[in-house]
Amino acid sequence: MELHDAAQLHEEHCHTGSERKSHHSEKTKSNLTARLNRIEGQIRGVKAMIEKDTYCDDVLNQIAAIQSALNSVGKMLLEHHLNSCVIERIQEGDNEVVKELMITMNKLIK
Amino acid sequence: MELHDAAQLHEEHCHTGSERKSHHSEKTKSNLTARLNRIEGQIRGVKAMIEKDTYCDDVLNQIAAIQSALNSVGKMLLEHHLNSCVIERIQEGDNEVVKELMITMNKLIK
Amino acid sequence: MELHDAAQLHEEHCHTGSERKSHHSEKTKSNLTARLNRIEGQIRGVKAMIEKDTYCDDVLNQIAAIQSALNSVGKMLLEHHLNSCVIERIQEGDNEVVKELMITMNKLIK
């Protein structure tokens, strides 16, 4: 199989060999990574706020902002997962993906 | 005022001069910081998962775990805030703290 | 004690005798009751949707709307509680109200 086809296979399929993989485009990956970099910075910011005895209400508002940013990352991933692996595995007749998805939804829907 | 009293004053009061401050014990501070360090590490972990095309469902479960950990930090801070600055300011007749608290609660209670 | 004073006592205090009471104005009560009537109607609407085999996605959207309406009622009650009984009991030196409040916050902040 040409290198290109192998990459293409990896690109399109949710699993190479036994291990399940995702297949984000580089654009999606850099978007997700940029958002997570910002969140990581915000977490460090909260640590500094606590170290400097910043007023709790201000820290709580910063935590609410981080939760909202993390929620957006989760929804981006969910959307990508639904549109790739979930569709793919259902079309292959592998409905086990739905049971797996529901276990995750139970954690995200509080 | 003895240095000790000055520190005590800072320790007990929600505001030194015009700026509002919190006053966590060293024990609370290290507890909060340890939790935030772990969360920071988990965020870096999610970035690595995305970089390595880890299966989305696994990444989503990791995000749910981080949200839960962040929620605990928020609740610790809220409890501390209620027991220190909120009580203190209400006892000083400064009920403005309740309006401020409700604005923050609106963001935390989704 | 004049009837008026007795009502006044009831109106202002979080507890008459051993039992804790709230003291909403009639305006607040009718606002809360109107919202709850609407929610009750929406719940009956969901039952009818399920009975008629309405498409699940439509029912899920209706449930999300009810959750949001119920959330607003909760926040109205919380605001009223903070501005009345919580302030009152803290001013009376009864800080136990903060522990009680935190137990409830732990259930509302998911």
Place this chain on the structure above:
Amino acid sequence: MELHDAAQLHEEHCHTGSERKSHHSEKTKSNLTARLNRIEGQIRGVKAMIEKDTYCDDVLNQIAAIQSALNSVGKMLLEHHLNSCVIERIQEGDNEVVKELMITMNKLIK
């Protein structure tokens, strides 16, 4: 087509003619309805609590219980929807269901 097959067709398919329908078993329907009846009763209970000036903290705890019960109904419906219409429409090549599902998830994941 035999009447039985027609009913079977209705039973298995997410849409009869132009309108989308769900197809719960009678067992699922009565389970959902029983839960919604309880929630409806709890809403009426909250109205009575407010009418009798029940202490706000107690009412807030009751609202948290209702939110949790409503959340369970939502998750039951989601699970059923994923296992029936979502699988069915994806297998028919109608991936539009994923876009529709994501819009609903955005409302349920707060």
